[in-house]
Amino acid sequence: MFPLTSLPLRPLHLPLLRSLSSSTLIPLIHSTPNLNLYSTPVTPLQMNQYLLQCRQTKTSFLIDCGDSSPDRWIETAEEGGGRIEGIMQTHGHVDHVCGLKLTKEVLGVDIYACPDDWLIFKSAPAQGLLFGLSCPPPPPINIDLNDNSTFKIGNLTIKCLLTPGHSPGHLCFWCEEEKVLVNGDLVFKGSIGRTDFPVGCSTEDMEKSLKRFCTLPSDTHVFPGHMGPTTVGEEKRSNPFLQGL
């Protein structure tokens, strides 16, 4: 079978993919009356890639692109009649961007990210050497996001929280009305993101970002870049790294 990259771009490749692809759809892991969130871990580093979809309009965005198989994400978005209209990046570490070039080529949509992380994006191929991940140079950021930037995904309003520490331009994506936070590598269930990488980390910034995380409503569902989902309240109660902030 020829690779996906040799197929003609939309819309011609979609019927072909349906007949040729043996990929499975991405699991739906969370939904509200207005939002669907699909996710599966990708790359050997088990990075949680997400597809966030407005249930009314079916407008969909990818969050972080570690997967080098964009077809299954496209098929998932299209299952209910939607399409992927953008890619938002929490940050530029290699496991979050090693599928970005291919996904951008196939979808042709804008990449939304914080420009403070661009040096991290650019160093992703070198990061890959350390972790055994092959990563082509990521394409440029098209839409600059900063602290408190907001944008729409269909009827959903996404607010960006700049939460540096793990990386300088690390973002969390907060859909306040639906009580959903996709928080990258800020907080994990019982843990937090590393701050010991040679470039771009700051323990002082991380502490401020964790304090900010703790100000969010306790019933906010949290979907991290690694490991399973949690809530703000659960992490405030039990995460040892959030005690005493």
Ligand SMILES: [Zn+2]
């Ligand atoms: Zn990271």
